[in-house]
Amino acid sequence: MFTNTLRPLANALLRHTVATALIAGLCTHVSATVAAEHTSKHPNIVLILADDLGFTDSAPYGSEISTPALSELADNGIKFTNYHTAANCAPTRAMLLTGVDNHRAGVSNIPEMVPPELQSHPHYQGTLGNNIVTVATLLQDAGYHTYMVGKWHLGATPDLLPSSRGFERTITLADSGADNWEQKPYLAIYEKANWFADGERYTLPEDFYSSQFIVDKTIEFIASNAADNAPFFAYLPFQAVHMPVQAPQEFIDRYMGVYDMGWTALREQRLQRAVALGIVPQSTATTIMNTTKDWEKLSADQKRYEAKRMAVYAAMVEAMDFHIARLVTHLKQTGQYDNTIFIFASDNGSEATGPANAQAAALRFALRQQGYSNDYDTLGLKGSFNSLSPSFASASASPLAYYKFHTGEGGMRVPLIIAGQPIAAKRQISHAFSFVTDITPTILELTGVTPPQVKHGKLRYGGREVEAMIGRSLLPLIRGDVERHYGDADEDAVGYELAGHAALFLGDYKLVLNKPPVGDNQWHLYNIATDPGETTDLSGVDAPRLQRMLNLYQQYEKRNDIQVMPAGFVGARQVALNGLRDRFDAQIIIGIITLIILTSFYAIYRQNNYE
Known part of the structure; x- marks a missing residue:
């Protein structure tokens, strides 16, 4: 009786196991096919x-x-x-x-x-x-x-x-x-x-x-x-x-x-x-x-x-x-x-x-x-x-x-x-x-x-x-x-x-100029393959390479219509000025600038009168 009772359950379990195996195999095949399609x-x-x-x-x-x-x-x-x-x-x-x-x-x-x-x-x-x-x-x-x-x-x-x-x-x-x-x-x-x-x-x-x-x-x-x-x-x-x-x-x-x-x-x-x-x-x-x-x-x-x-x-x-x-x-x-x-x-x-x-x-x-x-x-x-x-x-x-x-x-x-x-x-x-x-x-x-x-x-x-x-x-x-x-x-x-900072790369060498206040506004020459830290300036000992790379940089400037930055250009200050211009109209900007100027004059006046 016990055996007869479990036989239908066992048969169902067997059918489920076979089906699961077939599905698993099919899924594996589908996954492999998808992967093959992706790689092809x-x-x-x-x-x-x-x-x-x-x-x-x-x-x-x-x-x-x-x-x-x-x-x-x-x-x-x-x-x-x-x-x-x-x-x-x-x-x-x-x-x-x-x-x-x-x-x-x-x-x-x-x-x-x-x-x-x-x-x-x-x-x-x-x-x-x-x-x-x-x-x-x-x-x-x-x-x-x-x-x-x-x-x-x-x-x-x-x-x-x-x-x-x-x-x-x-x-x-x-x-x-x-x-x-x-x-x-x-x-x-x-x-x-x-x-x-x-x-x-x-x-x-x-x-x-x-x-x-x-x-x-x-x-x-x-x-x-x-x-x-x-x-x-x-x-x-x-x-x-x-x-x-x-x-x-x-x-x-x-x-x-x-x-x-x-x-x-x-x-x-x-x-x-x-x-x-x-x-x-x-x-x-x-x-x-x-x-x-x-x-x-x-x-x-x-x-x-x-x-x-x-x-x-x-x-x-x-x-x-x-x-x-x-x-x-x-x-x-x-x-x-x-x-x-x-x-x-x-x-x-x-x-x-x-x-x-x-x-x-x-x-x-x-x-x-x-x-x-x-x-x-x-x-x-x-x-x-x-x-x-x-x-x-x-x-x-x-x-x-x-x-x-x-x-x-x-x-x-x-x-x-x-x-x-x-x-x-x-x-x-x-x-x-x-x-x-x-x-x-x-x-x-x-x-x-x-x-x-x-x-x-x-x-x-x-x-x-x-x-x-x-x-x-x-x-x-x-x-x-x-x-x-x-x-x-x-x-x-x-x-x-x-913005005036410049570089030219040629082979292992780099010609570079950085503007003040961090840079010195001078051209320097480095072998960046052996000296990535840019510690040894070669501009004084390899004048022919320096001149050649300067000429190439000038050609780059001309080819790309690079403009000279306005006198006194400072990046952070320009961001602030452009931001004022974009957010406020001209009259407000003039008012702000006038207030800054008047405040500066007043500060000078007070300093002169209390010294």
């Missing part, structure tokens, strides 16, 4: 851009900051140690997405910093011109889905937003930066934080944190079209680690106490790790920037505060890495990882515009007017404003000299990782010079998409004449076919200019 078609491209990330701010490049996602990518691809960008954000983004020199693309500088005297020149608009075609447009026309979530900063009008420049789905910040916890401007020059979704004004969610949001929406966009099996191009320009530097408390806690030894010790530690990893030569020397303070002369309270500023910075880097890992996990779980190529870089070197004394009463008052505080206990959290001073920014760029806005290596040399299963190179390092204009040609060759072609004697695309790409694909370097793709011939020279 054009690869997906994930382009990740950090904001103001210094050369050694990630573990693969020598940092103490935990970045396991970036370390995994580095293990699964190739690290470039001699990759250069523009020295600030919008020019880099213009070149990154087009392969065209930033001046010819209309972005000589960030729009907030272009002086009115130069705004009549087409190369000095600060926004992406109509004379170029973006990599997103080329990929979209070739059948790719194209997505972007994050900072754009190449124009805010409908015709300039990414939704009009080749991106199918977008949620984007049009400004130079914004708060990471809420929809709030970080500078008084903006009336509000200007976010857009698919070309329309967008309101951020209540639970917003920038790095999490950027990955959440990217995953959402990718998932929305997963069924059609078409390849995708996803562009993730993070806000990390642009100021205001902010991070969740759980990440901040991990770095409390880590930076108590100060910036000079940190700079040396990172140099030693970078040497051990093969990122820079064993002989690399460094200079102490004239903007770096003496850590030992700080009071105990000042050291405590500065150490936390850097702890929040490190936390923001790790938080970004944490969310990058979530995207990688999603692609693995959905069978898309094996057909995805990742490109990770920074838009420029570390930012050093944070005040040396962040606790000054005047600064705290100004922050309160914008709804911010910089109290020690809440530093980095919602409502807090944090930034790096030049001293820790110099350590962030270790072992390089200078930082953002300057043409020293610390402002232009940044990490670049290209990785993924379709990339044959694993755990490789390339010391070859490369430039940001190389990224678009590399993506086009990876995807098999044709760049604009010459028609009737002119380079044209979409019925209009467009600028030629000056970049070169990095694939020969990635494949190991060549050791370098820029040589010592005149046509291999790469020039760059930003």
